[in-house]
Amino acid sequence: MTNLINNIQSQTAKIGIVGMGYVGIPIALLYAKVGYLVTGFDIDKNRVDTLNSGKSPISNFPDDDIARAIKNGLCVTENMKLISDMDVIIICVPTPLTKQRDPDLTFVINTVEVISQHASKGTAVSLESTTWPGTTHEVIRPIFEKKGFVIGQDLYLIYSPEREDPGNRNFSLHDVPKIISGETSACLELAHVIYRQIVANTVALSSTQAAEMTKLLENIQRSVNIGLMNEMKIICSRMNLDIFEIVDAAKTKPFGFAAYYPGPGVGGQCIPIDPFYLTWKAKEHGLHTRFIELSGEVNASMPAYVVEAIIRALNGNGLAIKNSSILLLGLSYKANINDVRYSPSIEIIKILYEYGAKMEYSDPFWREFPPIRDQTIRLKAVNLTPELINNYDVVVLLTDHKDYDYKLLTEHAKLIVDTRGKFDFNASNVVRA
Amino acid sequence: MTNLINNIQSQTAKIGIVGMGYVGIPIALLYAKVGYLVTGFDIDKNRVDTLNSGKSPISNFPDDDIARAIKNGLCVTENMKLISDMDVIIICVPTPLTKQRDPDLTFVINTVEVISQHASKGTAVSLESTTWPGTTHEVIRPIFEKKGFVIGQDLYLIYSPEREDPGNRNFSLHDVPKIISGETSACLELAHVIYRQIVANTVALSSTQAAEMTKLLENIQRSVNIGLMNEMKIICSRMNLDIFEIVDAAKTKPFGFAAYYPGPGVGGQCIPIDPFYLTWKAKEHGLHTRFIELSGEVNASMPAYVVEAIIRALNGNGLAIKNSSILLLGLSYKANINDVRYSPSIEIIKILYEYGAKMEYSDPFWREFPPIRDQTIRLKAVNLTPELINNYDVVVLLTDHKDYDYKLLTEHAKLIVDTRGKFDFNASNVVRA
Numbered sequence: 001m002t003n004l005i006n007n008i009q010s011q012t013a014k015i016g017i018v019g020m021g022y023v024g025i026p027i028a029l030l031y032a033k034v035g036y037l038v039t040g041f042d043i044d045k046n047r048v049d050t051l052n053s054g055k056s057p058i059s060n061f062p063d064d065d066i067a068r069a070i071k072n073g074l075c076v077t078e079n080m081k082l083i084s085d086m087d088v089i090i091i092c093v094p095t096p097l098t099k100q101r102d103p104d105l106t107f108v109i110n111t112v113e114v115i116s117q118h119a120s121k122g123t124a125v126s127l128e129s130t131t132w133p134g135t136t137h138e139v140i141r142p143i144f145e146k147k148g149f150v151i152g153q154d155l156y157l158i159y160s161p162e163r164e165d166p167g168n169r170n171f172s173l174h175d176v177p178k179i180i181s182g183e184t185s186a187c188l189e190l191a192h193v194i195y196r197q198i199v200a201n202t203v204a205l206s207s208t209q210a211a212e213m214t215k216l217l218e219n220i221q222r223s224v225n226i227g228l229m230n231e232m233k234i235i236c237s238r239m240n241l242d243i244f245e246i247v248d249a250a251k252t253k254p255f256g257f258a259a260y261y262p263g264p265g266v267g268g269q270c271i272p273i274d275p276f277y278l279t280w281k282a283k284e285h286g287l288h289t290r291f292i293e294l295s296g297e298v299n300a301s302m303p304a305y306v307v308e309a310i311i312r313a314l315n316g317n318g319l320a321i322k323n324s325s326i327l328l329l330g331l332s333y334k335a336n337i338n339d340v341r342y343s344p345s346i347e348i349i350k351i352l353y354e355y356g357a358k359m360e361y362s363d364p365f366w367r368e369f370p371p372i373r374d375q376t377i378r379l380k381a382v383n384l385t386p387e388l389i390n391n392y393d394v395v396v397l398l399t400d401h402k403d404y405d406y407k408l409l410t411e412h413a414k415l416i417v418d419t420r421g422k423f424d425f426n427a428s429n430v431v432r433a
Numbered sequence: 434m435t436n437l438i439n440n441i442q443s444q445t446a447k448i449g450i451v452g453m454g455y456v457g458i459p460i461a462l463l464y465a466k467v468g469y470l471v472t473g474f475d476i477d478k479n480r481v482d483t484l485n486s487g488k489s490p491i492s493n494f495p496d497d498d499i500a501r502a503i504k505n506g507l508c509v510t511e512n513m514k515l516i517s518d519m520d521v522i523i524i525c526v527p528t529p530l531t532k533q534r535d536p537d538l539t540f541v542i543n544t545v546e547v548i549s550q551h552a553s554k555g556t557a558v559s560l561e562s563t564t565w566p567g568t569t570h571e572v573i574r575p576i577f578e579k580k581g582f583v584i585g586q587d588l589y590l591i592y593s594p595e596r597e598d599p600g601n602r603n604f605s606l607h608d609v610p611k612i613i614s615g616e617t618s619a620c621l622e623l624a625h626v627i628y629r630q631i632v633a634n635t636v637a638l639s640s641t642q643a644a645e646m647t648k649l650l651e652n653i654q655r656s657v658n659i660g661l662m663n664e665m666k667i668i669c670s671r672m673n674l675d676i677f678e679i680v681d682a683a684k685t686k687p688f689g690f691a692a693y694y695p696g697p698g699v700g701g702q703c704i705p706i707d708p709f710y711l712t713w714k715a716k717e718h719g720l721h722t723r724f725i726e727l728s729g730e731v732n733a734s735m736p737a738y739v740v741e742a743i744i745r746a747l748n749g750n751g752l753a754i755k756n757s758s759i760l761l762l763g764l765s766y767k768a769n770i771n772d773v774r775y776s777p778s779i780e781i782i783k784i785l786y787e788y789g790a791k792m793e794y795s796d797p798f799w800r801e802f803p804p805i806r807d808q809t810i811r812l813k814a815v816n817l818t819p820e821l822i823n824n825y826d827v828v829v830l831l832t833d834h835k836d837y838d839y840k841l842l843t844e845h846a847k848l849i850v851d852t853r854g855k856f857d858f859n860a861s862n863v864v865r866a
Binding site for chain 1: 596634644647651657661667669675678679686687
């Protein structure tokens with residue numbers, strides 16, 4: 001262990017990052033920047049080639065940053081045998097849900113199985129994926145133990161949840177305190193040494209379970225508060241009140257209020273998924289996660305609510321959705337990023353498609369309609385001109401990218417359905433949804 | 434109206450405050466301090482006499498402050514006829530629930546009826562009580578109109594919700610931005626002039642309904658987040674995790690997380706009550722406030738949860754609650770204030786009483802057991818000595834007043850049930866509830 005600590009502190013330790021996506025890339029870039037030899041592992045050959053050619057597969061990360069890291073010694077590979085060379089391995093693979101909405105640990109388990117086959121004695125392994133409390137202890141530890149590793153002695157097992165907020169430029173990975181935990185006190189000590197090379201502060205938890213729960217709590221609170229604001233939006237709308245005005249007013253209270261905003265639903269890889277990891281685990285203890293289930297239900301119902309608002313708005317002009325021309329603004333699940341995973345925009349497109357709408361879209365991040373899993377509908381992208389805007393029966397704002405010209409849209413759209421509170425609540429051509 | 438504005442700005446306007454409690458007293462003190470002649474109105478003769486003698490009826494406000502205001506011209510009275518002398522009337526009466534948990538506007542309506550009988554033309558009337566959206570417009574405005582007042586012309590009707598946080602010394606009334614709204618634009622303009630004399634910033638809302646909803650949203654969010662943390666506490670407890678450690682860890686995230694803590698339930702005049710004002714009004718629109726109802730249910734179930742934890746803890750020592758000696762720490766609903774209204778401590782005392790417990794209590798704010806509505810149980814206060822602490826079968830921490838000597842309690846209590854996360858989670862004599 002002293003050897004490993006020395007190697008880390010002298011920057012001669014080799015760092016392996018498994019899963020080169022939203023979470024893995026920034027960690028790899030940071031270790032490479034500090035001066036480590038970093039190896040990125042990914043099962044996607046395209047992604048491996050893109051990264052090795054100095055290009056970014058994700059718009060959040062500029063090509064330049066990738067190119068510089070590659071020059072500094074970042075190497076990306078599909079070859080998992082290289083795991084044996086690593087001193088520190090950080091696992092950043094996805095933890096999705098199955099179709100039945102249970103936790104799907106396939107990526108984590110497969111990764112850990114492979115690592116357990118190749119890892120050398122004295123390696124530190126850290127899991128960053130969000131998961132249910134007990135995963136590290138009950139699932140991952142036994143895999144290593146089966147291969148003969150003594151945890152805390154010849155393999156150091158760490159859980160340190162990622163806290164990425166895609167598109168948030170106010171906080172860099174370095175400045176966000178890093179939750180760390182270990183299966184033994186030696187593991188925890190190593191977690192501290194490993195992460196202090198790239199972040200300013202670490203926060204040690206008493207167990208890997210506590211660290212796993214901490215990450216879930218962060219996302220559960222977000223899901224519940226967005227759900228609450230979505231419910232409040234529906235109530236405000238029925239009372240002819242503007243929920244965005246009200247949240248902004250409440251937010252002027254300097255204590256005890258945290259601003260969350262309603263929207264057309266929730267998306268991305270975290271909020272719609274992570275909370276249900278706890279729901280699943282709680283059942284083992286005979287408990288129901290009622291706030292999670294309620295917010296899941298409310299948030300999942302928002303796309304249908306938006307479609308209903310479109311129906312009402314068009315109906316006011318004597319139109320059905322069928323054959324109406326609809327311009328959709330925004331495919332990604334939140335503003336100013338390109339991520340369309342689990343985006344409510346896609347859900348809304350599916351419903352409108354079934355209704356027979358004629359849809360086009362505009363999104364500064366997608367000049368062509370992105371490939372989406374289990375999804376065959378493809379829409380045409382358009383450039384927004386006054387004439388074109390005026391041609392649509394209704395314009396629907398789904399994602400409030402900063403690039404949209406809201407003034408232009410207000411002036412030329414016949415009818416606007418606004419899910420983001422960007423248009424004048426009292427304008428005669430604006431309907432909130 | 435110009436006259437009234439001039440009088441306010443030159444501090445010659447007479448200010449009347451109706452309801453001299455947690456909300457009315459600080460407003461009266463602030464106007465008196467600035468230099469206005471202030472008249473406080475209250476229906477409670479005892480309270481009127483206490484205040485006029487320069488004494489404080491509420492521990493949050495020091496006697497000195499009251500005495501100084503009285504010297505500066507604050508006068509308190511039961512005589513509502515003096516309303517006719519007032520230029521500005523601020524209503525700070527309670528808005529409780531009926532026994533069936535519907536809004537009870539009796540105090541507001543009675544107050545407004547009396548004001549409408551006595552008010553002179555050109556008076557400004559501001560309601561500060563928390564209430565359902567539409568109260569000012571649908572209930573209060575018609576009362577004045579029936580007496581012939583033209584709103585916005587010879588009576589200015591304002592809604593400006595109080596934002597008191599008893600015991601919070603970080604923010605003075607002057608520093609907390611004040612939400613203002615008016616039934617007409619003239620009313621809103623006056624609201625601005627009136628409140629800018631005592632607060633640094635006003636936040637104008639588009640309607641009295643929007644301002645009413647803003648205040649409800651603030652308290653609804655609090656109720657829901659505390660409910661969520663109470664649910665998470667139960668889950669954590671079953672998984673043998675410390676919810677306080679987890680909230681404190683999550684709170685190190687510099688964005689997107691707001692710390693709320695679980696407890697033995699919710700109390701005070703706001704959180705257990707205000708949200709249900711919206712529940713009631715939403716029904717008129719055929720809507721259910723599901724987050725409010727769920728948090729109400731979870732929060733209301735916490736006293737029984739605490740009692741269950743006491744049962745389990747005593748049971749571990751082979752004891753029943755019946756005839757066990759129990760020391761309760763803290764009667765008020767939150768730390769460092771004396772307010773026992775709707776306190777979960779009282780609920781817990783009631784249940785333990787039914788079980789036949791032998792209870793005593795210690796609370797730095799109550800040397801004698803306070804009078805509580807519909808409540809006949811009275812407990813004996815004790816001074817905490819090592820011997821005494823050691824004598825109880827169990828010590829239950831209900832309110833985490835800063836005056837308690839937690840070290841002394843840890844060292845001498847046989848058994849501690851801790852609802853506030855103040856004792857070592859791993860100590861053998863500590864049980865979390």
